[in-house]
Amino acid sequence: MRLVIARCSVDYDGRLTAHLPLAVRLIMVKADGCVAIHADGGAYKPLNWMNAPNTLVADEDQWVVRNPKGETLTISIEEVLADVDHELGEDPGLRKDGVEAHLQELLAANPAHLREGLRLVRREYPTDIGPVDLLCRDAEGRAVAVEIKRRGEMDGVEQLARYLERLERDPSLRPVTGLFVAQQIKPQARVLAEARGIAWREVDYDELRGIAPTELRLF
Amino acid sequence: MKFQCERDRLAEALTIAGRAVSARASLPVLSGVHLELRHGTLRVTGSDLDLTISSVVDVDGDDDGIGVVNAKLLTDIVRVLDEGAVRMEVDDEEARISAGRSEFAVRTVAAAEFPNLPEPATEGVEVEAAMFAAAVRQVLPAASQDVDRPILRGVQMETEDAGVRLVATDSYRLSVRDLPGTTFLAEGQQVLVPRIALSEVARLLDDQQSLTLRLGERDATFEVGSTQIVTRLIEGAFPNYRSLIPSSHPNKLTVGRDVLLDAVRRVKVVARDTATPVRLKMSADGLELSVTTQDYGNALEQVDAKYEGSELTVAFNPEYLTAGVEAATGDEVTIETIDNLKPSLVSSPESPEYRYVLMPVRFP
Numbered sequence: 001m002r003l004v005i006a007r008c009s010v011d012y013d014g015r016l017t018a019h020l021p022l023a024v025r026l027i028m029v030k031a032d033g034c035v036a037i038h039a040d041g042g043a044y045k046p047l048n049w050m051n052a053p054n055t056l057v058a059d060e061d062q063w064v065v066r067n068p069k070g071e072t073l074t075i076s077i078e079e080v081l082a083d084v085d086h087e088l089g090e091d092p093g094l095r096k097d098g099v100e101a102h103l104q105e106l107l108a109a110n111p112a113h114l115r116e117g118l119r120l121v122r123r124e125y126p127t128d129i130g131p132v133d134l135l136c137r138d139a140e141g142r143a144v145a146v147e148i149k150r151r152g153e154m155d156g157v158e159q160l161a162r163y164l165e166r167l168e169r170d171p172s173l174r175p176v177t178g179l180f181v182a183q184q185i186k187p188q189a190r191v192l193a194e195a196r197g198i199a200w201r202e203v204d205y206d207e208l209r210g211i212a213p214t215e216l217r218l219f
Numbered sequence: 220m221k222f223q224c225e226r227d228r229l230a231e232a233l234t235i236a237g238r239a240v241s242a243r244a245s246l247p248v249l250s251g252v253h254l255e256l257r258h259g260t261l262r263v264t265g266s267d268l269d270l271t272i273s274s275v276v277d278v279d280g281d282d283d284g285i286g287v288v289n290a291k292l293l294t295d296i297v298r299v300l301d302e303g304a305v306r307m308e309v310d311d312e313e314a315r316i317s318a319g320r321s322e323f324a325v326r327t328v329a330a331a332e333f334p335n336l337p338e339p340a341t342e343g344v345e346v347e348a349a350m351f352a353a354a355v356r357q358v359l360p361a362a363s364q365d366v367d368r369p370i371l372r373g374v375q376m377e378t379e380d381a382g383v384r385l386v387a388t389d390s391y392r393l394s395v396r397d398l399p400g401t402t403f404l405a406e407g408q409q410v411l412v413p414r415i416a417l418s419e420v421a422r423l424l425d426d427q428q429s430l431t432l433r434l435g436e437r438d439a440t441f442e443v444g445s446t447q448i449v450t451r452l453i454e455g456a457f458p459n460y461r462s463l464i465p466s467s468h469p470n471k472l473t474v475g476r477d478v479l480l481d482a483v484r485r486v487k488v489v490a491r492d493t494a495t496p497v498r499l500k501m502s503a504d505g506l507e508l509s510v511t512t513q514d515y516g517n518a519l520e521q522v523d524a525k526y527e528g529s530e531l532t533v534a535f536n537p538e539y540l541t542a543g544v545e546a547a548t549g550d551e552v553t554i555e556t557i558d559n560l561k562p563s564l565v566s567s568p569e570s571p572e573y574r575y576v577l578m579p580v581r582f583p
Contacts, residue, residue: 187366214494215536216578217390218463218562 002029005082010037010048014071035065100150104133106208111136114201127166143176152182157192220256220284220309226300232274233294235446236265239272240290248332251287256280270416271336271449287328288314296323339440340433344403352424354385354396355417357573360542362414363389373411373453378404392539393460393576403432411457412439416450464576468555470528472501476552480544486510486518487537496534496580501526533559534582543575
């Protein structure tokens with residue numbers, strides 16, 4: 001990762017043209033070739049950027065980033081205030097929040113809690129678009145992909161639908177059914193899941209942890 | 220359609236019918252009220268397809284016809300007009316409302332898009348209004364408001380020992396109200412009526428002698444004065460609640476109803492959230508109520524009460540306890556318990572037709 005703080009102006013030329021006037025900015029050049037220009041504000045979105053793959057030709061006063069589509073990002077540098085280069089190493093990826101990760105762990109240890117006869121094949125079963133939380137087999141030996149969320153919303157259902165589409169391509173797995181699991185599942189997410197042919201199940205985190213709920217129920 | 224009507228009568232009809240209009244209507248036309256003028260009678264109807272409310276007003280009508288106007292907008296307009304006569308003219312394009320020197324013209328919605336609503340069943344039975352309203356108000360607090368549990372969002376009406384029984388539960392508590400000698404259901408009949416519909420019916424019953432109930436296969440119609448409420452019945456099996464009512468309780472506390480309500484109201488002030496329980500320590504010395512919160516402090520109150528049984532401390536959700544005791548009529552209530560984890564029974568010695576089963580809350 002190379003971080004350059006420089007007084008610069010930036011011109012983008014591609015589907016449209018855009019100009020960032022002269023100012024002090026942070027230029028990030030990532031190991032994979034992505035280039036991003038940040039202002040001193042905003043959490044994540046650069047003012048301008050060019051995704052990899054691209055080529056960077058860096059002269060002293062001008063950098064030109066060009067991608068295969070012919071789009072260019074021209075950074076005209078007036079003054080370099082800082083220039084550091086650091087090896088970040090392998091990225092361990094985004095860790096899920098504690099409850100979600102723990103739910104996955106608890107359900108991996110006891111998949112039958114979700115459905116009688118369900119047994120675990122593998123946690124974080126890989127697909128070419130990312131890992132599905134649990135891959136299980138049901139009592140009849142059919143593959144069941146389980147996606148676990150803390151709050152069940154429509155994007156979670158869509159995510160599982162995408163995994164199912166990828167898993168279905170594997171002849172050793174198909175047919176694969178989906179099971180969407182969360183502590184609470186929003187009504188719209190339930191409707192969407194049912195429309196996609198995906199089963200859903202709400203789970204009680206405390207119950208899974210063996211903690212008796214404070215509020216007792218009649219049934 | 221063209222008519223003239225007293226502002227207050229029109230505003231009342233619009234308000235009543237508008238209660239069935241959802242702010243998030245599933246069809247745009249359902250955000251409107253349907254107006255139908257025929258021979259000097261204006262019928263104002265609002266619906267969300269599950270609940271339909273129609274109110275009828277006698278008006279001075281010129282041209283019969285129908286129209287649909289945004290419910291909230293029309294009600295707001297009529298309410299702000301000067302007292303007295305309101306003139307209204309509705310065509311396919313707009314509704315013109317005027318009174319005194321005020322004039323409004325608002326767009327209408329195509330009346331043909333308003334859904335055909337179910338015709339009420341022809342067979343009707345008359346029910347005494349005050350008795351029905353009181354019973355509904357007693358059981359409604361226990362009906363669930365959880366959209367994910369549709370069965371529990373209803374009140375079960377069923378026959379019981381030559382009478383009718385109303386039952387509601389949200390799984391934490393259960394209200395049962397018997398109406399002995401009442402026969403508005405056929406022998407063995409059970410219907411599950413949405414809580415919201417019964418709440419609207421009860422609201423209209425204050426000045427009424429009776430209501431007419433018409434039960435169809437999938438819907439129930441309540442006719443109260445000039446208002447008709449049609450609700451879809453909830454399909455599905457109500458929980459088998461009978462097994463949830465303990466047959467006997469070894470401990471019995473008898474306490475003044477208002478004294479207990481006042482004491483709960485006071486001690487729960489330190490319970491800054493609904494999850495903090497109120498503890499009832501019951502002994503031969505009487506009743507001690509307490510609430511303890513780590514963040515804020517504690518409250519304690521002694522209450523005179525008669526207690527038979529072994530000394531016991533049991534905790535309840537204060538809102539649920541209050542709702543059950545408030546619904547009991549009479550000067551005294553009894554709270555019967557088995558232990559601090561099993562269902563308790565709240566009732567009144569003066570009106571045994573009402574029973575409220577309440578689950579305790581676990582406490583450290």
